[in-house]
């Protein structure tokens with residue numbers, strides 16, 4: 282039996298996707314060649330890239346609405362600077378909800394004035410700030426939809442007159458939103474989409490080209506948009522596996538169906554965290570993430586060794602919390618079955634019985 286994989290990323294992918302991907306590494310499309318030893322300009326790979334872009338836009342409801350889906354490299358971390366490079370003339374506003382927002386802010390400061398409209402740093406980012414105001418004279422507003430480390434998630438997005446930019450690395454394709462409100466959405470593939478190695482950038486083309494500085498080609502969204510993500514050699518394997526995962530999502534009913542499953546998984550774990558007297562949740566209840574549930578033992582000294590041993594015995598993998606939060610984090614991305622969350626709940630209940 283495989284482990285119950287709660288890894289925060291790279292993370293669990295659908296078993297059937299892994300199987301198809303492994304087959305394509307040996308013999309792709311019956312070509313008697315591997316996917317990773319053919320030209321990215323071959324018609325077989327171009328079809329993969331086209332399909333991946335089409336599926337990404339389709340899942341977000343952004344087809345034929347002036348958006349481009351780009352498959353780039355350098356991780357979401359490169360987008361921290363790319364966004365600013367392409368959009369920041371004078372001033373941008375950022376909402377600081379954790380480690381990844383803070384890193385995005387740090388990069389943007391290299392390009393212009395950055396207004397931090399609100400921050401939850403005062404409480405180790407265990408909540409999402411609300412009721413802040415956003416200046417009107419900005420080039421864009423940036424937020425992080427899901428805070429992978431702290432287990433918080435934006436349930437609502439502010440109305441802004443400037444372009445709305447969002448790092449959706451850890452909850453893209455997990456829930457239905459009005460994605461047409463956003464001007465740039467970016468996400469590293471390695472949570473809900475595929476393996477590490479590619480980053481999806483969905484950009485509204487009309488917002489580009491308004492910058493005063495010259496942009497190096499590799500960092501220029503317009504160059505990648507014009508070349509359909511083929512300006513340079515794309516990460517062919519990562520794009521292929523992303524395409525397979527996006528197709529898997531479509532076959533099971535799309536984002537609205539996976540959202541129901543994700544809500545059921547989240548309800549299961551959070552009910553147990555709230556019910557079980559040995560545990561306490563980390564994130565503020567109204568801001569809890571459906572992707573990453575963060576929680577601690579009330580009495581670590583008394584129960585940590587037993588809980589860890591029970592978890593290991595049950596085949597639970599990747600539940601240790603990030604060092605900046607401690608405790609535990611159950612990452613429940615799209616491909617994680619509810620049976621795995623049940624296995625975790627069973628272990629929490631077994632600990633309670635033993636204690």
Ligand code: PMP
Nearest residue numbers: 356357358381429448450451469
């Ligand atoms: N943003 C978020 C929300 C993340 O969770 C991560 C990585 N876990 C990043 C950005 C950085 O992504 P990458 O490692 O692909 O640069």
